[in-house]
Amino acid sequence: MRTFRDIPIKQKLVIMNMAATTAALLLAGLGIVLTDSLLFRRYLQRDLSSLAKIIADNSTAALTFNDPRAAAETLGALRARTHVLSACIYRPNGSILARYAPRGSACPAVDRRDEIRFSREGVVVSQGILLTGQRVGTLMLFYDLGEIAERIKLYGSTVFGVLTASSLLALLLSSRLRTVIENPISQLVRASTLVSETGDYGTRAEKLSGDEMGVLVDRFNAMLAGIQSRDDDLKRERERFRFMAESMPQKIFTATPTGDVDYLNRQWVEFAGPGLERIEDWGWAQFVHPEDLEENLRLWRHSIETGEPFHFEHRFRRADGKYRWHLSRAHAMRDAGGKISMWIGSSTDIHEQKEKEEALRRANDDLQQFAYAASHDLQEPIRNVAVYSEIVSRRYHDLLDAEGQQFLGFLKEGGRRLATLVNDLLAYTRAGMAEIVEAPVDSSVVFEHTLASLAEAIRESQATVTCGPLPRVYVGEAHLQQVFQNLIGNALKYRNEKAPCIHVSAVGRGADWCFAVEDNGIGIDPKYKEKIFGVFKRLHHDRNYSGTGIGLAICQRVVERYGGRIWVESQPAKGSTFFFTVPRHAQPGDPAQVESSVG
């Protein structure tokens, strides 16, 4: 059942008008009837009192002379008053002198007080009959109240008539006038329905009045205008984004916060061919190379869950069925509350670059293998030269003249230097070969091993070599020792007249460990800061500082192979500090570059 609250406003308006009109008229009618009946009582009181006085005055003679006929005549004058039920003239002793009762009503009992008494049956008037101030009898008058009832009836029907007529009039008027209220509301309802159904924020409600409804319509329209303007902005932004996305050389996509791809630019269509709708949502997965798919899905899901940027190199199948390498990235866009509203991503074709890199890597590997094999194979003949020139010098020394001995000296020295060079070259090529480090290596243990292998040089130079707390690192033990050995070895070698003082320390810096090897040696001129890391770069040709000039190049090669960097800070004559960084965490291994041994 519909309650009042749910019925349409126009019906509500009619009902309200009718109720108000009826209630007002009813109250007014009731008031008039009540007032009238009160006034009429007062009038009746006065009227009856005057009537009783006149009758009483006229009855004095009849009573004095005890003349019932005269008294009856006097009473007969009451005939004109149809509501008089009875009238009696009492003698002083209470007996009735004359009586008037047109409908046979009994006379009211005598009452010696002059009064007018209302009762349910009617009005009783008692009026003393006086002769020269002496009471000689009493007139009792009995009057019915039918007149009041008649009046009430008359008024009642009048009120009812007026009520009916005015209700009809109110109904008519409110039916006409309700449109004043109803139309603006209907306008608003129509406009809002249209907006919600068509999404057209250009719709406006018509203003029909200057009252509150008019204000409401104005506000509603202003609100629509605001939304329309924002909607236009949004559309413009969307178009701008679309234009940008379409004109970029990259493949652009957007995805919902749950990772469903909901937009792909033209480049995708051109790349993947028709049937692009199959890429939407998670359909793109079937275009990813099967070997890349699992990791791709894992990373994408991880990004969706954490909001972290997505970054992956993978192969996408082109319309011709060929796979091409792409670098895909996606970033989460967040709203003001920090909630992810969408993902925007791009995929760049890096196939050529990847192929070039691969070719370069292969060439590097080949070169590496060649250098390694060559330096390895060179060892034997060089060793033969070095060792046998020594043997000749020992055993056949006396057979040679001074010049022959000098030449043999050149041969020996040349052989020795060649052997050292080839040895260092080997170390250098080996430094570029990756070692997959599965368990972290305790660098303080590697430091101890380095000290042991440098023991003789340390003793000779009377050096103090100390270290602070050193971390565990993901660097091959042999590689780390190469770095320590070269840096500490250099610090021992390039010393001044003071005994060398060398300190090795390490601090965590972001995702890296930063090692420092500090000495109090001869220092390095700042202009050679970069140069010293080059292969065969030697600053000192002095015999005091022997070496092949490959040690720092080896260090740099090792450190860079692990994704770190190496540099030096120095003050000439005061000392140098070599810094190098290595990552704190294990690096993913590259199985193509695992060390191979050459027998």
Place this chain on the structure above:
Amino acid sequence: MAEDNLPDALLVREAIRLENLPLEVHMAADGQAALAFIARAEADQDAPCPQVLLLDLNLPKVDGFEVLRQLRASHRFQSIPVLIVSSSDSPGDRSQAEEFGAGYFRKPPSYEEFLKLGVVLKEMLQDKGIL
């Protein structure tokens, strides 16, 4: 001794001589010859039977590790001491030698250093109870 480089072979002999090690040295100039020597000793009780193998890794025809693998697979010589004498200082070669239970001596580019081979060999034979 399996060694293809005569200058090195002479140095090894000299190192043995200088330490007065009571060894008779048989030379195999490549991997195949070394394997043939072992096969002969396996088959013929009267053929010379090596007590210790000095093995170069970079051998023609069959490389040193293959010789070592087949030696360890043989019946008679599976546990004889082996000393690898090589130019290589690759950690990979060293660890592979260790897996086969072989000693390792890297050929140094100096006469005196090279002669230390005799000491290393002597210690090895003493350890194994051969001397």
